[in-house]
Amino acid sequence: MYAARRILKKMRYGEATVTVVDPRSYMTYQPFLPEAAAGSISPRHVVVPLRRVLPKAEVLTGRVTTIDQDRKVATIAPLVGEAYELPFDYLVIAMGAVSRTFPIPGLAENGIGMKGIEEAIGLRNHVLEQLDKADSTTDEEVRRKALTFVFVGGGFAGAETVGEVEDMARDAAKYYKNVKREDMRFILVDVADKILPEVGPKLGAYGKEHLESRGVEIYLGTSTKSCVDGHVVLSNDLEVDSNTIVWTAGVKPNPALSRFGLPLGPRGHVDTQATLQVQGTDYIWAAGDNAQVPDLVGRKAGNENAWCPPNAQHALRQAKVLGDNVISGMRGFPQKEYSHANKGAVAGLGLHKGVAMIVVGKTKIKLKGRLAWYMHRAYHGMAMPTFNRKIRVFADWTLGMFLKREITSLGAMENPREEFYEAAKPAPAPAAAADDKAKADDKAKAKAS
Template structure:
């Protein structure tokens, strides 16, 4: 039976495995999917998770629940030797091992692209995973709690300042959703006002959201300005040491929350750890039929899709002639890849990927959004409805759709969930604080030291400061103990002038 190895369980990987289960006959091939996470993250929902509008677990899809006939391995693929058709799998526990395959599908996705800017690696947080979205939400809420107990001043301003780097779709959605969350939080803190919150978006280009028309992006800028947000265009971040964001304009913005959304790059662990061809931007060279290779020479037995691949855009609308890395292309490429792979196994010819961009839709906080498809542009509440409708339907499986839609319906009547669960990141803090611990072991030296202390006190010929009496009288007034009795021989050498005191000690 041919063995199919899928590297990565994100959009493209999950959908490829899901559709292979549908198209493959029983016993026709064995499918294995390897990913370090046990779920697929629906990334368009991350800004709403960060804003508390969607429950975090509802924005992910469990691999093992929906992949019934796929062997799911929770690990990393750290090496691909396609010349020998062997991949190296590295689990979290245990030693790496080799996995032989006949067909490989590389769908390892992308990671946040950063630059060697001082302080960014130590202080910023991305928005590519569900864990990052939850951390951003909890950090903002925790900062409101801290700021409410402080007087007006630099420290409170720092806690209530948010900086988002990157003005693409991901950055604008995250920025607008966090601004919406902060506006909702202000009403719960009488000590704080709307003017105490400060939101800054940093964009290196002269405009935001290049996926939409210029008039639409200008409308978004005006809308953000009405909501008290600051957008810095043609500006770069030059430093972020200790949370002080330094801009190319010379301005310094102290903040406790830096969200980095300035682009993505193909997963370097998989790209650099294999022998598959790579194009100049660091993505796997992929043909229009989703086989790895060039138009003239495909690499037999190797496929790629999603953000890690450079798939030609046959519609002519792609940047540089390639499909842009977004969920819309990843899902559709995966569906076609599954069909093409099955066709090749059956001796048929694969089809080329052709998909015209349907447009772009973004949420800008509760009841506000923007939609662009060709020359048609929608703004405000109508666009927000289109945004939720599209992504609600695009969420894989009816089980996930129902959870998301049910959460939206509850929030419509009950409002946004403002519970802060930052302590989940350190769940044992209460247990550790009050847990009983064993006392240090008693050694022979410890016992000798403890027994020697009463002897020194009994023999010391000093006056008791509290009673102003001689030390001997004070000692006589104390109840007898085993240790002082044991110390009696040590008093034999007391000076002659202190004989009465020695007698009273002996009497004890």
């Protein structure tokens, strides 16, 4: 989206047509997904409609299934109807990443990801629904399974999500007579030996201690072996039953990239030069989570194998350089190399709680607690695309200071026609009428014979 905006901004009138193809008609600001899952931000305010942001672009809702580089044609599969071909002169690959999963029995059937706004809404409704179940049942096994929440992955996504969801569940429990925070069990699992590696070992250790002080069980150096029917088996021999298994164990490039005939790196990313041009081409660019972009700052420091990490800090800046380079390529000008020094990282662990590492020159400033939480909100609030969405997000936060958190579960929205279907389907015939009909059918058969 940012690359398209940059191209449209720099392009002369009528110089070219910009076409954006995406299966969704909006862009999701993923750092806010944990807060959307906890109800701190309205889900609609975390997404940006492409047609509003890119009024001069052609926005197609569908998927690119194949790319013919010789003919410079992409095959588009729209939401409905038959696929068709779309010719292009220049191509930008920015498909992002998907959840990195493993062949764990039961994961596909029971896991909940955190890569899209739909999953964040689903997780929020699901967690509140579990509290409803636990409050309404007399079966202790059902209750225990409903109140056990397992989170796999201790990076930003996992730590932030468990912190926000625990906060929400703690608030919601005040309104349930038969559910207390002490009845709930939150478990965070990671194969690494620490959580929040992005902010360094000291802040990661603080984050771990903070979450444990809130009753979150953290198991490091531990993998998930199975979760069939919600029965979670961990490599440390711990076994628990849970209706909620949240999978945030990293990301991988979109697997569709393997169908496009592009040069890929060892982990499936599009192999690019420092100019963001795909290796071996002069008309294809790639950026963001699906691109393997050399980290020039790291390489100047002596790390010859430094690559830009897949995060929003790099993706947003790469998009601007990419947009400028596409315009330069169209006009025959030299390409500019992408170079960016890490500015640090911020993470929220629930309301008024967070960690932050800010890089100023060669100095790293480490913050924790409420001040770090303010830094987290300020940074991401300003980074949120469009002035419209910035205002809405800050308005949600401001209202949250004075109003209580919303604890309504709207799980029925996942099957909105179910109630109408039950009301509209033909009613079964009364038992007496059914018997009379059967007797009449028997008499008719007897006469016929």
